[in-house]
Amino acid sequence: MPHEPVRSIVIVGGGTAGWMAATYLARRLAHLNLSITVVDSAAIGTVGVGEATVPAIRDFLSAIELGEADVLRETGGTIKYGIRFDGWGGEGHRFFHPFGLYGVGAEGVAFHQYWLRLNALGKAGPLADYCLATQLARNGLFLPPVDRPANDIGVFNFALHFDAAAFAALLRRLALANRVAHVDGRIVSVATDQPRGLVTQVTLEDGRTIAGDLWIDASGFRSLLLGEALGVPYVDWRHWLPCDRAVAIPCRAAPGDPTPYTVATARKAGWQWRIPLRHRIGNGSVYCSSFQSDADAEDALLATLEGAPLADPNRLRFVTGHRARFWSGNVVGLGLASGFLEPLESTSISLIQSGLERFVALFPDRDCDPRLAATYNRQSVLEFERLRDFLFLHYLANGRDEPFWQAIRAVEPPAPLQIKLDAWRSGGEFVRNEWDTFQDPSWLSLYAGFGDLPDRHSPLADAIGEDALLESFGRMRAAIARTLSHAEPHGAFLARVAGA
Numbered sequence: 216m217p218h219e220p221v222r223s224i225v226i227v228g229g230g231t232a233g234w235m236a237a238t239y240l241a242r243r244l245a246h247l248n249l250s251i252t253v254v255d256s257a258a259i260g261t262v263g264v265g266e267a268t269v270p271a272i273r274d275f276l277s278a279i280e281l282g283e284a285d286v287l288r289e290t291g292g293t294i295k296y297g298i299r300f301d302g303w304g305g306e307g308h309r310f311f312h313p314f315g316l317y318g319v320g321a322e323g324v325a326f327h328q329y330w331l332r333l334n335a336l337g338k339a340g341p342l343a344d345y346c347l348a349t350q351l352a353r354n355g356l357f358l359p360p361v362d363r364p365a366n367d368i369g370v371f372n373f374a375l376h377f378d379a380a381a382f383a384a385l386l387r388r389l390a391l392a393n394r395v396a397h398v399d400g401r402i403v404s405v406a407t408d409q410p411r412g413l414v415t416q417v418t419l420e421d422g423r424t425i426a427g428d429l430w431i432d433a434s435g436f437r438s439l440l441l442g443e444a445l446g447v448p449y450v451d452w453r454h455w456l457p458c459d460r461a462v463a464i465p466c467r468a469a470p471g472d473p474t475p476y477t478v479a480t481a482r483k484a485g486w487q488w489r490i491p492l493r494h495r496i497g498n499g500s501v502y503c504s505s506f507q508s509d510a511d512a513e514d515a516l517l518a519t520l521e522g523a524p525l526a527d528p529n530r531l532r533f534v535t536g537h538r539a540r541f542w543s544g545n546v547v548g549l550g551l552a553s554g555f556l557e558p559l560e561s562t563s564i565s566l567i568q569s570g571l572e573r574f575v576a577l578f579p580d581r582d583c584d585p586r587l588a589a590t591y592n593r594q595s596v597l598e599f600e601r602l603r604d605f606l607f608l609h610y611l612a613n614g615r616d617e618p619f620w621q622a623i624r625a626v627e628p629p630a631p632l633q634i635k636l637d638a639w640r641s642g643g644e645f646v647r648n649e650w651d652t653f654q655d656p657s658w659l660s661l662y663a664g665f666g667d668l669p670d671r672h673s674p675l676a677d678a679i680g681e682d683a684l685l686e687s688f689g690r691m692r693a694a695i696a697r698t699l700s701h702a703e704p705h706g707a708f709l710a711r712v713a714g715a
Contacts, residue, residue, distance in 0.1 A: 218580035225427030229255035232550030233433035234386035267561035270372035290377035310664025315348030315371030331672035356702035412544035463499035467522030472706030604632035612665035
């Protein structure tokens with residue numbers, strides 16, 4: 216007997232997660248001729264403070280056939296080559312996490328092993344000197360990646376900064392143009408088939424009912440379907456990531472070109488973000504309420520704004536972690552409805568994207584085979600855990616003196632992170648895990664940025680003579696300098712492609 220195909224998908228919640236789901240599913244599932252409906256209420260606000268992304272956003276835009284120039288133009292967007300971390304190792308400390316590779320390896324040995332060898336001799340120079348993405352960011356330049364670079368020096372990528380509300384509005388227009396239906400209404404009840412663990416329909420405040428075969432829960436922190444209706448419990452990770460508050464305040468941008476990178480500055484009990492858009496600066500403070508009051512955090516943020524505030528403070532409370540199941544019955548949670556990891560590495564939107572990609576790859580029939588959900592959940596949990604470990608490393612390696620930072624340094628790392636640290640500290644080796652979002656260069660940027668270097672380099676890096684190695688390193692720096700001469704100022708690029 217053939218399985219009955221899905222005929223309808225209902226997305227509960229608009230905002231970034233809901234409209235990303237609508238546009239992506241409308242494109243990828245167009246051949247199935249099913250109905251897609253977004254249900255949200257104009258009377259219910261969205262979080263809408265996320266303004267930074269990782270390079271995966273470019274793949275998402277390509278998948279929904281939305282041009283990067285259109286996004287930059289419509290959202291006040293700018294380019295992002297990575298994140299600069301200020302003060303995490305102590306006052307005056309700074310390093311950069313780029314979207315690109317470092318140097319060129321040789322004789323089957325990774326570049327960083329040669330760098331470790333020369334660094335121990337005081338002859339290597341800063342690791343950042345060997346990364347094109349870092350140098351583009353530092354010099355305020357734009358250069359598009361090429362498909363086939365001559366060597367690893369030319370391997371880099373970029374992401375985008377944008378106004379999250381404007382991005383959601385742009386996606387909404389695209390979704391409606393692709394025959395997605397939109398229902399404006401507040402959901403007052405959710406009907407479920409409890410024996411089978413399914414959502415069957417929702418009822419709106421005005422009495423209308425909406426039924427569906429599959430449901431996407433994009434309802435934000437409330438998790439209306441996955442959490443409330445189906446009772447999927449929440450896994451709390453505040454033991455490792457104790458920040459549980461945020462306040463966001465945009466401000467007027469100073470004259471001059473926006474910087475092509477995000478800044479994350481360590482503060483008394485957390486950290487502060489700075490995200491440059493063309494028309495404003497996005498600012499926010501993420502902090503732990505056990506070590507700082509809401510009023511103190513807000514005052515501290517206001518005191519550091521570089522321009523006049525453009526809105527009242529947007530205050531958020533959250534618990535880092537995730538739902539025990541991301542897919543339960545016929546409901547898939549996306550965005551804040553499925554979990555939350557603080558935006559230290561700008562991964563919120565990429566988690567929505569990867570969730571959608573997994574969902575399409577495992578797309579079910581109407582019976583929603585639980586084995587598909589089990590696969591989806593295993594992959595989703597692993598992805599969250601890998602990101603948790605990467606974020607926790609920022610805190611674990613800190614060199615600050617305040618009580619918050621001292622307390623978090625004393626927390627034992629999760630076992631997978633400790634394995635990575637042991638491999639690195641013993642010989643500069645990387646451990647690659649399934650569903651790692653960030654790859655070796657990103658881990659290298661943190662290790663080196665915090666000065667957490669191994670006791671020795673690989674003996675394989677001793678095969679090349681010191682003079683030859685120094686000459687090779689000089690050629691790499693010269694190659695980056697030549698490449699920078701072909702780049703254009705970030706502001707000029709924005710003016711050319713987005714009419715800034």
